[in-house]
Amino acid sequence: MSENILEIKDLVVHFETDDGCVKAINGLTLSVGKEKTLGLVGETGAGKTTTALSILNLVPSPPGVIKGGSIELDGKDVLQMSDKELEHMRGNDVAMIFQDPMTALNPVLTVGEQIAESIMLHEHIPMKDAFERAKEMLKMVGIAEGRAYDYPHQFSGGMRQRVVIAIALACQPNFLIADEPTTALDVTIQAQVLDLMKDLINKNHMSMLLITHDLGVVAEVCNDVAVMYAGRIVEIGTTDEVFNSTRHPYTEGLFDSLPNLKEQGEELVPIKGMMPDPMRLPEGCTFAPRCPYATEACTQTVPELRQVGGTHYVACHAYDDPSFRLRRNANG
Numbered sequence: 001m002s003e004n005i006l007e008i009k010d011l012v013v014h015f016e017t018d019d020g021c022v023k024a025i026n027g028l029t030l031s032v033g034k035e036k037t038l039g040l041v042g043e044t045g046a047g048k049t050t051t052a053l054s055i056l057n058l059v060p061s062p063p064g065v066i067k068g069g070s071i072e073l074d075g076k077d078v079l080q081m082s083d084k085e086l087e088h089m090r091g092n093d094v095a096m097i098f099q100d101p102m103t104a105l106n107p108v109l110t111v112g113e114q115i116a117e118s119i120m121l122h123e124h125i126p127m128k129d130a131f132e133r134a135k136e137m138l139k140m141v142g143i144a145e146g147r148a149y150d151y152p153h154q155f156s157g158g159m160r161q162r163v164v165i166a167i168a169l170a171c172q173p174n175f176l177i178a179d180e181p182t183t184a185l186d187v188t189i190q191a192q193v194l195d196l197m198k199d200l201i202n203k204n205h206m207s208m209l210l211i212t213h214d215l216g217v218v219a220e221v222c223n224d225v226a227v228m229y230a231g232r233i234v235e236i237g238t239t240d241e242v243f244n245s246t247r248h249p250y251t252e253g254l255f256d257s258l259p260n261l262k263e264q265g266e267e268l269v270p271i272k273g274m275m276p277d278p279m280r281l282p283e284g285c286t287f288a289p290r291c292p293y294a295t296e297a298c299t300q301t302v303p304e305l306r307q308v309g310g311t312h313y314v315a316c317h318a319y320d321d322p323s324f325r326l327r328r329n330a331n332g
């Protein structure tokens with residue numbers, strides 16, 4: 001039996017628009033281990049959310065087209081599932097938490113009713129019993145049971161995200177996809193919500209794909225991390241491998257531009273330039289126009305992921321030169 005709950009291989013997703021083809025995902029390969037949390041990191045426009053939608057087979061079509069690759073969730077090929085199988089998977093096996101809790105909640109139903117609806121659908125029990133269970137779920141995410149009768153607008157942002165987490169967990173999924181779950185929250189509340197998620201994931205033996213642009217969040221919550229750039233994974237490994245033996249110039253750039261991960265007194269260095277237009281991706285390595293280590297070879301062929309350590313993989317031509325070192329590791 002596979003040790004992974006999610007395995008994505010060579011996924012290609014494009015959007016055929018009137019203005020041209022948006023190449024959102026361009027040969028993405030990654031896996032999430034059972035009972036592990038993988039952080040999927042990258043700047044806006046890297047293709048992180050399209051990856052999440054692909055896992056749920058929810059890429060809007062048209063204009064979206066899954067052009068190739070496979071996505072296996074717990075051994076089942078998501079891209080080959082019938083509508084009925086997909087519906088079952090989305091209600092039972094996988095749940096998703098979005099960035100903005102307000103858009104995920106129905107403003108005209110109490111939060112208790114919304115959690116109870118999810119429980120009813122999953123367990124086919126009467127509303128009255130489901131509502132009692134909903135109160136327990138609220139308690140589990142640190143909200144008093146009595147608040148089950150309140151409406152979403154009566155809660156703060158952090159509390160609303162806790163309600164969304166309760167709804168997501170109500171159907172007891174074994175896999176959770178969280179897309180920037182704390183980005184819309186105050187910094188102090190972010191830490192509380194992340195702690196809660198980490199705790200619930202461990203207690204319920206779940207696995208999670210955590211999408212974020214914030215390496216600080218990854219350090220806090222994730223066992224493994226995948227760094228995404230222009231629709232491909234450029235570096236993947238355990239959090240320890242990627243943080244302490246960084247191998248990709250883009251990952252190095254992300255670290256250098258993060259104030260909270262820099263030692264005091266070190267200068268912040270933003271990555272120069274912008275993510276390429278997905279309608280006009282450069283030939284070869286798509287990071288080459290921004291990369292301080294780029295050579296002629298980089299602009300000619302796309303670098304494949306290669307193993308550089310235990311579970312550590314990197315896609316970068318610089319490692320054809322055995323003496324190559326990132327600045328970050330120059331003394332290591």
Ligand code: SF4
Binds near residue numbers: 289
């Ligand atoms: Fe930089 Fe070349 Fe590596 Fe791309 S392949 S990240 S351009 S060194």
